[in-house]
Amino acid sequence: MHFKLLSKDDQKAIDSLKEYHGGSSEIMITMNNMRKYQERKKVLAEKGFGKMIEQAEQLVKKFGKLSDFERSASISYNENLGIATSQVSGFQGAKATFRCMKRMAESASTDVPVLVPAEMISVMALTDDYVYNGDLLVTLTMAENIMQVSKFCNTNLIGIPQPEKRFLELESVTGKKFPRTAIGNDMSQLKLMNQGTFFGNFGGIEVSNDNHLIYLDGITRCARATGGNFYLNPSWSSIIAVCYYGRDLPDLHIKISMLLSTQNLMQFRMLLNIMKEYLRNDNSSPIYEINIGNAVTLENFIQCSRELKESGIKGVSLAAHIYINPDLGAADYNWFDNAVKVLESGTNLTFKYESDGTAREMDTMEAYFISKQELDQKSDIIGDVMYYKCLQCTKDAREFMKRGVRVNFGKSSL
Numbered sequence: 001m002h003f004k005l006l007s008k009d010d011q012k013a014i015d016s017l018k019e020y021h022g023g024s025s026e027i028m029i030t031m032n033n034m035r036k037y038q039e040r041k042k043v044l045a046e047k048g049f050g051k052m053i054e055q056a057e058q059l060v061k062k063f064g065k066l067s068d069f070e071r072s073a074s075i076s077y078n079e080n081l082g083i084a085t086s087q088v089s090g091f092q093g094a095k096a097t098f099r100c101m102k103r104m105a106e107s108a109s110t111d112v113p114v115l116v117p118a119e120m121i122s123v124m125a126l127t128d129d130y131v132y133n134g135d136l137l138v139t140l141t142m143a144e145n146i147m148q149v150s151k152f153c154n155t156n157l158i159g160i161p162q163p164e165k166r167f168l169e170l171e172s173v174t175g176k177k178f179p180r181t182a183i184g185n186d187m188s189q190l191k192l193m194n195q196g197t198f199f200g201n202f203g204g205i206e207v208s209n210d211n212h213l214i215y216l217d218g219i220t221r222c223a224r225a226t227g228g229n230f231y232l233n234p235s236w237s238s239i240i241a242v243c244y245y246g247r248d249l250p251d252l253h254i255k256i257s258m259l260l261s262t263q264n265l266m267q268f269r270m271l272l273n274i275m276k277e278y279l280r281n282d283n284s285s286p287i288y289e290i291n292i293g294n295a296v297t298l299e300n301f302i303q304c305s306r307e308l309k310e311s312g313i314k315g316v317s318l319a320a321h322i323y324i325n326p327d328l329g330a331a332d333y334n335w336f337d338n339a340v341k342v343l344e345s346g347t348n349l350t351f352k353y354e355s356d357g358t359a360r361e362m363d364t365m366e367a368y369f370i371s372k373q374e375l376d377q378k379s380d381i382i383g384d385v386m387y388y389k390c391l392q393c394t395k396d397a398r399e400f401m402k403r404g405v406r407v408n409f410g411k412s413s414l
Contacts, residue, residue: 089122104116126219128163207235275311
């Protein structure tokens with residue numbers, strides 16, 4: 001590229017932040033230790049979540065199996081077709097996730113036993129309470145260790161309140177200033193100038209000035225405390241920052257949201273240029289997955305895949321929404337037929353469910369921003385929404401398999 005994306009001063013601040021967290025080796029060792037099932041169970045027992053984990057272990061034993069459907073439907077696979085990876089969004093904390101597991105276990109005796117998607121996404125703000133009190137850890141444990149999904153994506157919204165002393169520490173470490181507002185109880189919040197309405201900024205897409213450092217700090221703290229290793233990225237600047245930051249953090253993975261509007265090939269190429277500027281030694285990138293925007297045609301999705309392959313960047317998957325909830329796009333949005341054609345072209349696809357295509361209560365972005373108290377009260381409703389997304393994912397996956405397409409699921413469904 002003609003201009004460096006990060007100045008030496010930018011790099012110095014990012015490097016200083018990494019050293020503040022112990023350096024690359026320490027971050028990886030701590031994160032991967034917290035991914036071990038027994039370590040997580042020990043911590044959760046101390047935090048009072050032992051019974052929920054025991055119950056989840058029993059529930060997963062009742063789940064339906066992919067092999068049963070393959071046998072009953074006489075499925076055979078065509079290796080010339082693309083591979084489909086299942087993904088469902090909206091796993092809003094422990095109670096809702098546990099409710100979804102109960103519904104999935106109950107479905108085993110129905111005509112469509114619900115299978116565990118390969119990937120799950122949560123849009124829960126990484127507050128200190130959520131990260132450190134055990135709620136996130138038990139959610140990750142149920143998803144990654146018990147249901148055995150291959151990826152669980154968390155979302156760091158930079159506008160969440162944080163202890164004032166943390167801002168002071170980060171300013172001292174990085175040499176940067178973070179404009180913020182005191183909100184009481186020794187807590188402060190970044191000033192988000194574009195937050196015209198509650199949803200106007202989605203809680204943190206505005207990564208202005210040096211706010212990318214707040215993003216990097218948030219995902220690092222969460223990774224070390226819980227073992228979470230996959231995070232949604234909110235903005236172009238934080239993508240640049242994390243590509244540089246994650247060059248020597250091989251187990252840290254980033255998902256790029258469709259909210260970045262990679263809706264056409266020019267924007268996709270911009271992204272490839274950013275990634276290629278800061279590749280790891282093995283030609284992989286911290287960017288593991290790119291959610292192509294909802295407006296893209298199937299032809300351009302296929303072209304994105306071709307250009308990604310030609311770039312030489314390794315280990316990146318491309319995702320597309322199959323259904324979306326009505327406040328993220330058109331109410332009648334349905335990309336299933338396009339997904340079939342993409343897969344039939346021999347192109348791999350991660351197929352994602354932001355909705356099951358039905359306008360259910362709490363099947364909106366509102367569920368991502370409600371208070372902790374309201375989330376507790378509505379956890380069964382939200383858990384049911386998650387279940388119906390997984391059900392629709394399973395139904396569509398069956399159709400893919402009938403056409404000879406291999407589909408990736410969570411290991412507990414295999």
